[in-house]
Amino acid sequence: xxxxxxxxxxxxxxxxxxxxxxxxxxxxxxxxxxxxxxxxxxxxxxxxxxxxxxxxxxxxxxxxxxxxxxxxxxxxxxxxxxxxxxxxxxxxxxxxxxxxxxxxxxxxxxxxxxxxxxxxxxxxxxxxxxxxxxxxxxxxxxxxxxxxxxxxxxxxxxxxxxxxxxxxxxxxxxxxxxxxxxxxxxxxxxxxxxxxxxxxxxxxxxxxxxxxxxxxxxxxxxxxxxxxxxxxxxxxxxxxxxxxxxxxxxxxxxxxxxxxxxxxxxxxxxxxxxxxxxxxxxx
Numbered sequence: 001x002x003x004x005x006x007x008x009x010x011x012x013x014x015x016x017x018x019x020x021x022x023x024x025x026x027x028x029x030x031x032x033x034x035x036x037x038x039x040x041x042x043x044x045x046x047x048x049x050x051x052x053x054x055x056x057x058x059x060x061x062x063x064x065x066x067x068x069x070x071x072x073x074x075x076x077x078x079x080x081x082x083x084x085x086x087x088x089x090x091x092x093x094x095x096x097x098x099x100x101x102x103x104x105x106x107x108x109x110x111x112x113x114x115x116x117x118x119x120x121x122x123x124x125x126x127x128x129x130x131x132x133x134x135x136x137x138x139x140x141x142x143x144x145x146x147x148x149x150x151x152x153x154x155x156x157x158x159x160x161x162x163x164x165x166x167x168x169x170x171x172x173x174x175x176x177x178x179x180x181x182x183x184x185x186x187x188x189x190x191x192x193x194x195x196x197x198x199x200x201x202x203x204x205x206x207x208x209x210x211x212x213x214x215x216x217x218x219x220x221x222x223x224x225x226x227x228x229x230x231x232x233x234x235x236x237x238x239x240x241x242x243x244x245x246x247x248x249x250x251x252x253x254x255x256x257x258x259x260x261x262x263x264x265x266x267x268x269x270x271x272x273x274x275x276x277x278x279x280x281x282x283x
Contacts, residue, residue, distance in 0.1 A: 020069040021076045023089070027247065027283040029137070031096035032080055036073070038064050038117060039106030046107065046141050047181035048169070050209050050250045050258055053105045061111035070120045073100075077124055077131065099135040100125070109144035118153040125160050135161035139205065141180070142166050142189065145196040154200040165205040165242060166193055171227035175220055179207075186227055194236045203281075204228070205242045208269065210259040221269060229276050240279030243270055 019040060026033040043059035044051075077097075079085050086095040100121050102108040111117065118136070125131050136157040144150045145164075154164060168189060169179045176184055196202060206224075208216060216224075231238065245260040261269075270280045 016076070016079070018072045018076060020064060021072045023076060023080055025090060025094045026098065026101070027244065029098040029101070031094045031098035032086075032090055033099050033101045033137075034073070034076055034080060034097065035101050035103050036069070036108070036117060036121065037104030038102065038108045038111035038114060039104045040064065042105045043110075044106035045110060045143055045182070047252065048167075048207075049179055049181065049252055049254065050207055050246060051252050051255075052248050052250060054251045056106075056252060061106060061108070061113075064111060064113050064117065066113055066116050066120060069117060070124070073120060073124050077128065081128075081130070097131065097134055099137045101137040101139060103137075103139040107141055107143060108138060109140050109147075109150045114144075115149045115153040118156055122156060122159060133161070135163060137163050137165060138200075139165045140167065141182075142192040142196070145192050151196065151199060154196060158200055162200055163239075164196060164200045164202040166196070166202050166238075167206075168193075168204045168227070169207050169224075170220065171222075171224035175223060186230075190231060190234065190236070193231065193238070194234070197237050201239055202237070203239050203242045204231075205244075207244055207246070208261050208266070209246050210261055212257050213259065215261050215265050221272070225272055225276065228273060228278060232276060232278055238278070240281060241273050242281050242283060243273070244283045 020037055022035045022037065024033050024035060025031065039061045041062040042053055042055050043057050043061060045058065045060065047056060047058065080097055108114060121136055125134055138154060138157065145154065154162065170176045173183070173185055176182065245266060246258060249255060250258050266282060270282050273280045
C-alpha cells in the first residue's frame with residue numbers, strides 16, 4: 001500500500017513492503033506499537049465476531065522465516081525511532097515507541113516458532129540501549145499458555161517488562177460462543193489464566209460491542225461481572241482489565257451488525273468492574 005499517517009482507525013499490516021512486522025498507533029499502548037505477525041496465513045483457532053483480520057480462516061500459524069523476521073524487526077525498530085519517520089507517519093502526541101506486540105493476524109502462540117520469535121524480539125531490544133524501556137506485549141486467547149515452550153517464552157518476555165493481554169470477553173459458555181465462536185467452559189478459561197498469571201504480568205482484555213445498535217444486556221453484563229469476581233476471589237494475580245470497544249469495522253461475516261458501545265455505557269461498565277476491586281484501564 002502507499003504509506004500514510006498511522007491512525008487508530010487504520011491498522012493495515014503492509015508497510016514498507018514488510019511481511020512479518022508492522023507499525024501501528026495503539027490506543028491501548030498510547031503510542032507507536034511494532035507488531036509481529038506470526039499468522040501470515042490469517043489463521044486462528046478462534047473466530048471473534050469483532051475481528052478485523054481479512055479472510056480469517058480456522059487453524060494455526062504457518063511457518064515463519066525467522067531470519068526474515070529478525071531482519072525486518074531490526075529495520076523497523078531503527079526506522080520508527082528516527083525523527084523523520086515519526087514526523088511523517090505519527091501524530092505528534094503519539095510519537096513514542098511503547099512496545100513490541102505479538103498480535104498480528106491470528107493467535108500468535110499457535111506458532112511453533114513463537115519461542116524463537118520472542119528470542120529475536122528480546123535480542124533486538126537488548127542491542128538498543130535507548131529502547132530498554134520498551135515492553136514486549138503478547139495478545140492471546142490463552143489457548144496455548146500451558147505449553148512448556150510458550151510458558152518459557154512468556155516468562156522470558158518479562159526481561160523487557162513483558163505483559164500478557166489475555167482475552168476474556170464474556171462470562172458464560174454461551175456468551176463466549178457468540179462473541180468468539182469457540183466452545184469453552186469458564187473452568188477451562190480460569191485454569192489457563194491461573195497457569196500463566198503467576199509467571200507473566202497479565203491483564204484481562206475485554207471487548208464490548210453493540211449488535212444491531214444494542215449494547216450487551218444487563219444479564220450478559222452481570223454474567224461477565226460474576227466471572228471477573230470469581231477470578232478475583234480465586235486470587236489469580238491479574239493486573240486488571242483492559243476494557244475497549246470497536247474503533248474499526250469487523251471484517252467477519254455479520255461484522256457490519258457490530259458497533260461501538262456508547263461512552264456512557266462504557267463508563268458504567270468500568271465503574272461496575274472497579275466496584276469489584278479490580279483495576280480498569282479504558283481505551
